[in-house]
Amino acid sequence: MNNFSLYQDELVAGHYHPKVNAYYFKQWQSHQMPFHSHKEVEIMYVIDGKCTVETEDKRISMKKGDFILLDANVPHRLTVEKGNPCRMLNIEFSFVQKEGRFPAFKELVAENESLTQLLALSYSYIVLKDPNEIYHTLKNLVLEMDKKGSENEMMVQILLAQLLIQIARMVVEENEKDCEFNQVNIYVKKAIEFLHQNYDCDIQIKDVGFAVNLHPGYLHRIFKNQMDCTIMEYLTSHRMEKAKMLLADTDIPIIDISHYVGINSRQYFSLLFKKYTNKTPLEFRKLALKNIVKYSS
Incomplete structure (x- = not known):
């Protein structure tokens, strides 16, 4: 397969496995890469320190516990400032024809809603904060790849599947938070508009709740969180x-x-x-x- 993008249709039509092509731990003291891209999908994880990853449209500051998943063929570069060293764990993976009994990638997608949603989003890159589970999986994956044997091949497939599902769950959760935040913004904006239009009337919280179609207690809570003051x-x-x-x-x-x-x-x-x-x-x-x-x- 010539195209190794995580979002290509062929992955959920054929029988493929993810395969790690390269991995390394690296301590960068001071470094600036030229813009480049890989035919593989890449995960860059900051173990310690801080760095900057640039894509063609964004400059992303990263620190300990942050990681980025870059799809194949996405131009990017890493910058580490002098005096601010950065220790990283990187892996690059592509997809190959399925071998053995472990489920193909399309079968994992069919059984996991989070993976299905991740593939539908088709992000060229994703930046996330590790809740202390991604690094554990990445490290175990690298340790297994340093070993040889059929059992290790199975463990590598299990850990890769676990890694992708963990990342997919995190992406879906972040999207849900963003949607909830946007919805909260809409309710708070409507509440403010109501207050501005009716400030000369006798207003109670229940009146505002009725106007925006929310329970007064819930509206009071989200308004205070958003505006740092109560409705009244x-x-x-x-x-x-x-x-x-x-x-x-x-x-x-x-x-x-x-x-x-x-x-x-x-x-x-x-x-x-x-x-x-x-x-x-x-x-x-x-x-x-x-x-x-x-x-x-």
Whole structure:
């Protein structure tokens, strides 16, 4: 097979096994490779230190526990800065016709949903943080390859399958997190839009939850995680900014300002405003007028 890409259709149509063509431990003191590519798939794992891997569209900083899976024929280069050594474990693998009884790659894919999803994504490269399982599998794989014998060949196939399934699971989990994060962003954005449009009304958390179609407790939690403040804290801040604008730019009586920003109690509004600006509404308006007169002069 001339093309060794992880995502080629032939792998899930024919009977192939992954096969490691090269592997090495390397301590880089200072190094910059030219851009190059391999006909094999490559995994570069940072055991210690830090380095930079560049592709044609991205510069990726990597440190201890990070690894990158590069598909075949993806141009890249490694850079290790002087004074910041980097110790790495790299393997390069391709695919060969199946031999022996171990399941073919297409059979592994058929039985594993994560592998199926990984192949559908067709990423040219994947960068991940090891949860302390990838290095263990990589090291065991290299140790088995240093031995000879039919039993070792079987262990190599088992470890390669384990490695690919582990990576596939990690990719799927990261994608799910990204999807969840994007969905959370949508809900928080809708909540903020609702607050901006209705700040002059009497609002409770349940009203915001109903507006964005989420349980109020869950919305409260994701809003606080995303915005580093609660919904009501955000609403109060927005109301105080609107009050400052009304005090500085309009002639609306101070006793009516509270109703314009959705706070029914004038006394409570004054307390909130003083807490937020360190000035009473009257003091704030006087200062704003002085600044206007000074600017006009």
